[in-house]
Amino acid sequence: MGVRLGQHAQPGERVLDVGCGRGASLFPAAERVGPEGFVHGIDLAPGMVREASRDIQRRGVSNARVTIGDAESLDFPDASFDAVQSGLVLFFVPDMPQAAAEIARVLRPGGRLALATFAEDREEDKALQATLRNLLTPYLPPPPATSTNQPTPSERLRTVASLHDLLKDFTTIECTDHLQEILFPTPEHYWSWLWSAGMRGMMESIPESTLPEAHHTFTRGLHSLTTPNGTLTYTMPLRFTTAIRP
Ligand SMILES: C[S@@+](CC[C@H](N)C(=O)[O-])C[C@H]1O[C@@H](n2cnc3c(N)ncnc32)[C@H](O)[C@@H]1O
Structure with a gap:
């Protein structure tokens, strides 16, 4: 996924990676932009x-940097990047339109x-998820009585229409x-x-x-x-999804 996203970058470009995590798309982008370009990653999580x-540092990459930052309030001047990439992040951001406006x-x-x-x-994905959930549910604490009807991050931005809606200030959305x-390789894996990922919060509640x-x-x-x-x-x-800022 990260490699595909990072391939969007072109040699010599200044690229911002919003919610870069451990750099799954940042490193491929740094390779693509080359020594004349630069990739700046931001992430909300200090870790x-x-x-x-x-x-x-370990990889000796000299054209990339990562700092703490929030997608809703990007700490960069106007028009300072040629490209922005963001892999599996925007649905976590409480105010997604604000993040899109900042981008x-x-x-x-x-x-x-x-x-x-x-x-x-797809139907088969839902069936597998239900099986996995049913295996774990007996060990999870009951959901809080005050749980809201707000969609969870994994339920947000799941349709093409919702992406078009979010990116209404962009053109050429594809x-x-x-x-x-x-x-x-095994169930243990x-x-x-x-x-190791977003489900950790749930696992820690066992x-x-x-x-x-x-x-x-x-x-x-x-x-089975x-x-x-x-x-x-x-x-x-x-x-x-790719889009162009007019
Ligand atoms: C599923 S991970 C994806 C990381 C990386 N883009 C990748 O593809 O491996 C989501 C990342 O978004 C970050 N994140 C969540 N909300 C954010 C926000 N408002 N601003 C910046 N980063 C955020 C999280 O800390 C996490 O590193």
């Missing part, structure tokens, strides 16, 4: 910025935006869908993955006393979903 900065502001006229978001789940398959049982039940339950050699395939429907 992400710390680790991505360490990776930049438009820091792009030069004619500058390009490249986004990755989730596309609509969306391409892609089914990203993630292959887990899938369990570890749940702790009480420590029942965690070993949850682990055992979940990984055993996954065996694996191929004979034990592999589990999880498919993520992704949507890549």
Whole structure:
């Protein structure tokens, strides 16, 4: 996903990566822009910025930098970038129109935006998610009584219409869908993955006393979903969107 997003960048360009995380799209973009260009990554999470900065140093990348920043309030002058990229971030931002306005502001006229978001789940994706959820639900605390009807981040920006609506100040909006398959060699790998991304918050809510049982039940339950050699395939429907700032 990151490689595809980063390929949008052109040699010599100044690129902003909004919500760069550990740099999945920042590093491919830095390679694309080359020594004449520059990539600046921002992320709200200090830990992400710390680790991505360490990776930049470790890899000896001299044309990229990462700082703490908020998509809703970009700390850059108007028209200071040729391109902005943002991979699986905007649906986390409480005020998405404000983030889109900020992105438009820091792009030069004619500058390009490249986004990755989730596309609509297919019936088979929903069925797999329900199975996985049902295996974990007995171990999760009940949802808070005050839970609102607000959509969760993974429910936001899931249609082409919602992207067009968000990017109403941009032109030439083009969306391409892609089914990203993630292959887990064993159910244990899938369990570890749940702790490494956005689901971690949910996993941490499992009480420590029942965690070993949850682990055992979940990984055993996954065996019915694996191929004979034990592999589990999880498919993520992704949507890549490009747009131009007039
Ligand atoms: C799913 S990760 C994607 C990271 C990276 N773009 C990638 O493709 O690997 C989402 C990232 O968005 C960051 N994030 C969430 N809200 C943000 C905001 N308002 N401003 C900047 N970054 C934000 C999170 O800290 C996290 O690193």
